[in-house]
Amino acid sequence: MDRIVKLCYLVIFLISSIPMAQAQDVVVEGYFLQDSAKLGERVGYVLKSRYPSDLPVIFPDSTYDFGNFEYLDKQIFSSYSEDSISLDSAVYWISNFSLDSVQAFRMPVYEVLNYDSISHFPPAANLALTLTIDEIPEELAFEENNSYLNIPQAFNYPYLIIGVSILVILLVLAFVIFGKGVFNRWKAYRERKKWRKFISNWDNSMNDLVQQPDIKKADELLGLWKNYLENLTGLPYKEWTSTEISIHLNKPEIIKDFRKIELIIYANRVDDNIREACDNLLKISEGLLEEKIEKIYNHD
Numbered sequence: 001m002d003r004i005v006k007l008c009y010l011v012i013f014l015i016s017s018i019p020m021a022q023a024q025d026v027v028v029e030g031y032f033l034q035d036s037a038k039l040g041e042r043v044g045y046v047l048k049s050r051y052p053s054d055l056p057v058i059f060p061d062s063t064y065d066f067g068n069f070e071y072l073d074k075q076i077f078s079s080y081s082e083d084s085i086s087l088d089s090a091v092y093w094i095s096n097f098s099l100d101s102v103q104a105f106r107m108p109v110y111e112v113l114n115y116d117s118i119s120h121f122p123p124a125a126n127l128a129l130t131l132t133i134d135e136i137p138e139e140l141a142f143e144e145n146n147s148y149l150n151i152p153q154a155f156n157y158p159y160l161i162i163g164v165s166i167l168v169i170l171l172v173l174a175f176v177i178f179g180k181g182v183f184n185r186w187k188a189y190r191e192r193k194k195w196r197k198f199i200s201n202w203d204n205s206m207n208d209l210v211q212q213p214d215i216k217k218a219d220e221l222l223g224l225w226k227n228y229l230e231n232l233t234g235l236p237y238k239e240w241t242s243t244e245i246s247i248h249l250n251k252p253e254i255i256k257d258f259r260k261i262e263l264i265i266y267a268n269r270v271d272d273n274i275r276e277a278c279d280n281l282l283k284i285s286e287g288l289l290e291e292k293i294e295k296i297y298n299h300d
Contacts, residue, residue, distance in 0.1 A: 026051040028122040030106050033091075036128035040095050042072060043127065048089040049109045049120070053081050056112040056266055058215070059090050063223055063238065068098035069105060076216075096127060103127045112266050115241065188293045191232070195289050198228045206278045209264075213274065218264035225281050232288055249284065257281055 026049060033044035051057050062071050075091040088109075096103055104126055108119040205224055209217040226237040237245060242258035257277035263269050271277070 026055065026057060026109065026111055026120045028109050028120045030122035031125045032105075032127050034127075036130045037096055038130045038132055039099070040097060041130075042093055042095055045092045045094055045105065045107065045125070046089065047092065047107050047109065047122070048087065050085060050087050051111075053084050053086045057086075057088065058110050058112060058265070059088065060107055060110070061216075061219055061223070063227075064107065066094055067105070068100075068103060069094040069096055096129065099129070101129050103129070115243070184296050187296050191289060191293055191296075194228075194231065195286075198224075198285075202282060206275070209261075209278070210275050213264050213270045215265050215268060218261050221278070222258075222261055222265075225285065229285055229288065232285070232292060251284065254280070254284065 029046075029048040031046055033046060037043045047059060049057055049059070059076075062074065064071075071092070071094055073093040075093070077089045077091075080087045092107065104124040106121050106124045108121045111118040111120060201224055202221075205217065205221045209221050223238070226240075229235070230237040235248070240248070242255055242262070245258075246252050246254045257280045260271040260274055260277040263271055264274075
C-alpha cells in the first residue's frame, strides 16, 4: 500500500513539473522606466528575454499593435550569452494618449517555428496618468467689466448664401459633365504618386540590405513591401504568411524570394541572390499597380 501511495506522489510531481520546465525555456520581463507620465509624454518600456541560445527568439518591431500607446522609437542592445543561455533586451519609447488613470501594458517576444511562432508574454506593467490641469473651484469668481465693447457691423449673409449656391451649382454641373473622367484621372494620379514614394523608400531600404544585410533591414524591407500592397489592394498582406501570399497571387515561385529574405531574419544567413529576390518582389508590386490603374479607367 505504501508503494502505491509513493508511486502516486511521484506521478503527480512529474506531471506538475512538466509545464514548469517548459515555461523556463523562455523567460520574459517587461517594465516601464517610470511609474507615471503625462498625457503624450515619452516613456521607455524595457523588454528583456532570457532563453536557450539555440532557440530563434525575436522582438516585436514598429508594426506591433501598441493599443492606447503610440510608438516613437526603439533602442536595441547587443545579445549576451553565457553557458548556452542568451539575454536580449530593448527599450521601446512610446507615448500614452488614454485618459484612464492607470494603463496596463505588456509586449511579447516571439519564438519562431518553421511556419508559425509562439508568443511569450511578461506580466503586465502599470503606468499611472499624471494630470496637469487644476481642479475647477466650487465657487466661480467673476470680474466686473463695464468698459465699452466695439461690436463689428453685421455681415451681409444673403450675398454669401447666393454666391455659395451658384458655386455649388457650377461644381455639380462640372462633375456631371466631366466628373467621372476627372475623378478617375485623379485616383490614378494618387496611386502613381504613392508608387513613386514607395520606390524611393524601397531603393534605399534594398541598397542598405544588399550592402550590409542584417535582421532589422530584412524585416523592414518585407514590412515595406507588405504595407504597400495592403494599401494598394485593401487586403491584409501584413497578416498573411508567405505561403498565403503566394496562393492569393497565384505565384508559387514567390516563396523562394521570401525565403531568401527570411533566411536573414530567422537564421542570420545571406543568400547570394538577395538582390534578385528583391527585384522579383518589386515586379509583382508594379504589376498589381498597373492592374489597379487599368481597373480605375475601365470603371471596375
